[in-house]
Amino acid sequence: MGRISRRLGELTPNQALIVYYLLAILLGAFALSLPLASRQGPLPFIDGLFTATSAMCVTGLAVVDTGSRFTLFGQLTILLLIQVGGLGITTFSVYLFFYLRQGVGMRGRWIIHETLLHTPVDSLRDLVRSIFKLTLAIEAAGAVLLAFAFVPRLGWTTGVYYAIFHSVSAFCNAGFALFSDSLIGFRDDPLVNLTIMGLIILGGIGFLVMREVLASCRRPRAGGRRRLSLHSRLVLWTSLALVAGGAVLIALLEAPASFRQLPAGEAFWIALFQSVTARTAGFNTIDLNSFEAPTLFLMIFLMFVGASPGSCGGGIKTTSLALFVAILHSRLKGSAHTNVFRRTLPDELATKTLTLVMLAALFLGAATFGLLTVQMTGIPFRESGGLFLDYVFEAVSAFATVGLSLGVTPQLVPAGKLIVILLMFVGRVGLLTVAFTIIRRSREDAVRYAEENIMIG
Amino acid sequence: MGRISRRLGELTPNQALIVYYLLAILLGAFALSLPLASRQGPLPFIDGLFTATSAMCVTGLAVVDTGSRFTLFGQLTILLLIQVGGLGITTFSVYLFFYLRQGVGMRGRWIIHETLLHTPVDSLRDLVRSIFKLTLAIEAAGAVLLAFAFVPRLGWTTGVYYAIFHSVSAFCNAGFALFSDSLIGFRDDPLVNLTIMGLIILGGIGFLVMREVLASCRRPRAGGRRRLSLHSRLVLWTSLALVAGGAVLIALLEAPASFRQLPAGEAFWIALFQSVTARTAGFNTIDLNSFEAPTLFLMIFLMFVGASPGSCGGGIKTTSLALFVAILHSRLKGSAHTNVFRRTLPDELATKTLTLVMLAALFLGAATFGLLTVQMTGIPFRESGGLFLDYVFEAVSAFATVGLSLGVTPQLVPAGKLIVILLMFVGRVGLLTVAFTIIRRSREDAVRYAEENIMIG
Ligand SMILES: [K+]
Ligand SMILES: [K+]
Numbered sequence: 001m002g003r004i005s006r007r008l009g010e011l012t013p014n015q016a017l018i019v020y021y022l023l024a025i026l027l028g029a030f031a032l033s034l035p036l037a038s039r040q041g042p043l044p045f046i047d048g049l050f051t052a053t054s055a056m057c058v059t060g061l062a063v064v065d066t067g068s069r070f071t072l073f074g075q076l077t078i079l080l081l082i083q084v085g086g087l088g089i090t091t092f093s094v095y096l097f098f099y100l101r102q103g104v105g106m107r108g109r110w111i112i113h114e115t116l117l118h119t120p121v122d123s124l125r126d127l128v129r130s131i132f133k134l135t136l137a138i139e140a141a142g143a144v145l146l147a148f149a150f151v152p153r154l155g156w157t158t159g160v161y162y163a164i165f166h167s168v169s170a171f172c173n174a175g176f177a178l179f180s181d182s183l184i185g186f187r188d189d190p191l192v193n194l195t196i197m198g199l200i201i202l203g204g205i206g207f208l209v210m211r212e213v214l215a216s217c218r219r220p221r222a223g224g225r226r227r228l229s230l231h232s233r234l235v236l237w238t239s240l241a242l243v244a245g246g247a248v249l250i251a252l253l254e255a256p257a258s259f260r261q262l263p264a265g266e267a268f269w270i271a272l273f274q275s276v277t278a279r280t281a282g283f284n285t286i287d288l289n290s291f292e293a294p295t296l297f298l299m300i301f302l303m304f305v306g307a308s309p310g311s312c313g314g315g316i317k318t319t320s321l322a323l324f325v326a327i328l329h330s331r332l333k334g335s336a337h338t339n340v341f342r343r344t345l346p347d348e349l350a351t352k353t354l355t356l357v358m359l360a361a362l363f364l365g366a367a368t369f370g371l372l373t374v375q376m377t378g379i380p381f382r383e384s385g386g387l388f389l390d391y392v393f394e395a396v397s398a399f400a401t402v403g404l405s406l407g408v409t410p411q412l413v414p415a416g417k418l419i420v421i422l423l424m425f426v427g428r429v430g431l432l433t434v435a436f437t438i439i440r441r442s443r444e445d446a447v448r449y450a451e452e453n454i455m456i457g
Numbered sequence: 458m459g460r461i462s463r464r465l466g467e468l469t470p471n472q473a474l475i476v477y478y479l480l481a482i483l484l485g486a487f488a489l490s491l492p493l494a495s496r497q498g499p500l501p502f503i504d505g506l507f508t509a510t511s512a513m514c515v516t517g518l519a520v521v522d523t524g525s526r527f528t529l530f531g532q533l534t535i536l537l538l539i540q541v542g543g544l545g546i547t548t549f550s551v552y553l554f555f556y557l558r559q560g561v562g563m564r565g566r567w568i569i570h571e572t573l574l575h576t577p578v579d580s581l582r583d584l585v586r587s588i589f590k591l592t593l594a595i596e597a598a599g600a601v602l603l604a605f606a607f608v609p610r611l612g613w614t615t616g617v618y619y620a621i622f623h624s625v626s627a628f629c630n631a632g633f634a635l636f637s638d639s640l641i642g643f644r645d646d647p648l649v650n651l652t653i654m655g656l657i658i659l660g661g662i663g664f665l666v667m668r669e670v671l672a673s674c675r676r677p678r679a680g681g682r683r684r685l686s687l688h689s690r691l692v693l694w695t696s697l698a699l700v701a702g703g704a705v706l707i708a709l710l711e712a713p714a715s716f717r718q719l720p721a722g723e724a725f726w727i728a729l730f731q732s733v734t735a736r737t738a739g740f741n742t743i744d745l746n747s748f749e750a751p752t753l754f755l756m757i758f759l760m761f762v763g764a765s766p767g768s769c770g771g772g773i774k775t776t777s778l779a780l781f782v783a784i785l786h787s788r789l790k791g792s793a794h795t796n797v798f799r800r801t802l803p804d805e806l807a808t809k810t811l812t813l814v815m816l817a818a819l820f821l822g823a824a825t826f827g828l829l830t831v832q833m834t835g836i837p838f839r840e841s842g843g844l845f846l847d848y849v850f851e852a853v854s855a856f857a858t859v860g861l862s863l864g865v866t867p868q869l870v871p872a873g874k875l876i877v878i879l880l881m882f883v884g885r886v887g888l889l890t891v892a893f894t895i896i897r898r899s900r901e902d903a904v905r906y907a908e909e910n911i912m913i914g
Contacts, residue, residue: 253830253834256835257834257835257836289838289839290837290838290839291837291838292835292836292837293829293838293841293848294826294829294830294833294834296838296845297826297829297845298826301822328812328815328816328819331808331809332816350808351788351807351808352788354808354811354812354815355784355785355788355811357815358781358814359789361818362785368754369751369754369758372750372754373710373751376749376751377710377713377714377749377751378713378714378749379714379749379750380714380748381746381747381748381749381750381752382746382747384749384750384843385842385843386839386841386842386844386845386846388754388843388845388846389843389845389846406838
């Protein structure tokens with residue numbers, strides 16, 4: 001035992017993160033496979049593994065109906081995995097940004113305080129404690145608000161329990177719902193819409209941004225509000241653009257189709273909610289099968305982008321998208337460096353961002369190919385009834401830990417389940433550790449040969 | 458007139474390329490819309506524009522059947538556009554690589570001779586002349602071989618004409634066929650298969666590689682064959698891997714489906730041919746509608762990659778793919794520079810490659826969204842019968858100037874035709890000019906602000 005803990009102590013942060021997730025997922029899968037955890041007979045282990053991975057990676061894809069198949073014990077296990085998974089991600093990714101730069105020395109420490117945190121923190125322990133406190137406070141507030149909607153419908157006990165479950169699930173961007181139709185029953189309820197969207201957005205913009213905005217409101221500088229860091233401004237503007245742009249496009253695209261016979265108010269809530277939820281939350285307030293192909297294509301894009309760094313959300317992140325656009329813009333202008341909001345980005349960051357995005361695209365492409373192969377081999381495309389989009393949607397949803405689905409999750413064959421499990425795990429843990437690896441100072445000692453150019457045109 | 462030609466003389470190479478293509482396309486569209494050009498009444502101008510763009514950009518997508526709808530005059534116009542378009546691309550992209558470096562001075566000139574051409578050329582005129590001669594020689598050889606297959610079936614006049622047309626169309630990777638079912642009628646004919654594949658591959662590996670391989674075979678160095686340049690080795694190995702890998706995967710995937718009842722020989726030819734043709738040629742020897750979804754997904758990938766630089770082929774190019782993989786590999790190892798075949802790549806090249814690939818992906822994504830929107834709005838996805846994949850396939854095929862289709866080309870609405878025309882034009886002319894822009898030495902004089910880092914994880 002002492003030997004194991006000594007071994008664990010020797011792990012790099014990357015390895016520790018992977019071990020943390022693997023252990024929690026295996027324990028969760030074991031617990032969920034117990035007869036105690038589910039009604040209608042015990043769950044097959046692969047379904048337990050799928051559900052535990054989906055919960056721990058805060059994805060929300062479900063092979064069985066969470067509300068009716070799991071007992072209270074099963075549901076609480078899922079809730080615990082969501083909370084442990086969500087906090088683990090937030091803490092680690094904040095640590096990633098915060099601590100790596102401490103290694104650089106006092107100057108690095110000073111830079112991060114000045115540019116990112118603005119309000120200095122004394123230690124990592126304080127930082128983690130404040131993450132936990134903020135999480136708890138927001139989830140409690142969300143639960144109180146949701147209770148106003150759920151208690152009148154479901155009575156005190158169930159209503160309060162449902163309020164807590166959905167508040168945690170929303171803030172952690174997990175997307176698990178206890179209602180079998182997700183939140184379709186509340187599609188035009190302003191309180192539920194606003195609370196859930198608020199929780200999703202707060203849970204998705206990242207802890208450092210929340211902290212900085214709070215500090216900036218609390219302690220305005222003499223002579224006007226303090227300027228936010230580049231990171232926060234980038235996150236806030238990109239998130240706003242994606243939420244608003246997504247909602248407007250969904251409303252316009254669906255106006256002649258699924259929204260045709262809906263009252264304007266209901267269409268407004270549905271469009272806004274689907275735009276917010278696609279960015280890795282995973283609840284839905286409409287059956288996505290009634291959407292058109294272009295709308296689903298747009299949602300695939302929103303899912304792939306995902307939330308912001310240092311949050312529970314997945315995807316390649318808002319900052320990567322913003323940087324990507326900025327880099328393209330500056331390259332096409334013929335400029336060698338990239339400016340955003342009157343700040344010049346470190347040169348290295350461009351290659352790192354592009355590498356991260358392309359690696360994500362490459363892995364996602366390969367896994368999608370695998371999923372299509374195990375699910376659709378033997379059926380000529382013309383006779384498969386359009387399931388192609390279903391599986392592409394499913395793969396992106398899993399990789400970006402969104403949890404939206406066109407309904408094929410329960411139809412996955414065992415190999416398909418394993419691929420989706422891998423997508424969720426890599427999409428969650430892998431992207432972080434890859435970011436960790438490429439953000440690490442590059443070793444300069446590798447072999448260096450004579451330079452030679454080639455054509456890429 | 459003198460004023461116009463003076464104006465033309467002042468164009469940058471980029472602008473000249475765009476003007477060359479636009480003028481040829483407009484002239485071609487005008488010619489194809491003449492009553493003289495088509496049977497069954499004159500072609501609507503938009504269809505003439507579509508066909509002219511498809512021919513000039515050597516794509517091969519067709520809104521009408523080339524063999525039955527066009528008269529001999531119409532077909533010869535198409536053939537002329539293919540030849541003018543194909544040579545224009547080859548010449549310009551070789552010029553791009555060759556001449557840009559001359560601007561760098563004698564050292565640059567020396568480097569390109571040493572590393573790329575191996576056999577020095579005296580002037581751009583000589584280079585262009587040798588491109589023309591090689592093109593003509595290969596097309597003539599191809600026509601002679603094809604005549605052996607076509608003359609017995611079609612008689613002397615038609616047979617020889619068809620042999621010339623398909624030889625040019627194949628070497629230019631244009632994909633226009635005079636048979637209404639492309640080359641399905643020759644699916645198990647070894648002579649036609651080998652000749653067309655040979656023409657496609659030669660036309661797709663690029664002029665500089667052909668020239669270097671020829672020179673290396675002709676004049677071996679004392680003490681063994683001369684080593685090929687990094688560029689040629691990268692092109693040859695990547696092409697080989699894609700052709701062989703693609704064929705094996707297609708054969709494996711389709712073995713339980715469309716190949717189930719075929720003789721092994723026929724399946725072999727079909728798998729190999731479809732792997733070769735997807736990399737921007739655009740002929741087909743099987744109805745692609747009988748393929749499965751994973752096979753079509755694989756073909757979308759092969760189409761997006763496309764041929765090699767300095768050729769008539771489209772796509773992001775084999776070298777971009779190879780560099781992309783090499784860059785990812787070195788970044789994940791934590792190395793700051795990228796080595797390929799014991800050569801270190803210039804640092805700039807990494808960012809340039811990634812920028813080109815991502816820009817291509819971004820534009821393609823946006824245009825696909827547009828195409829889906831104009832073609833599929835108003836129909837709930839579930840009722841659209843899987844046309845999603847058809848349009849994604851069509852968009853990638855147009856952008857990479859491949860010309861393969863699942864059959865929706867004639868069903869395009871006018872706005873859809875315009876989007877596909879834009880895709881073909883940008884996929885052909887745009888990628889080259891973008892490459893030109895980002896390969897150009899970056900200006901260092903743009904505003905430079907204080908550096909500030911952000912999180913991308
Ligand atoms: K989720
Ligand atoms: K083509």
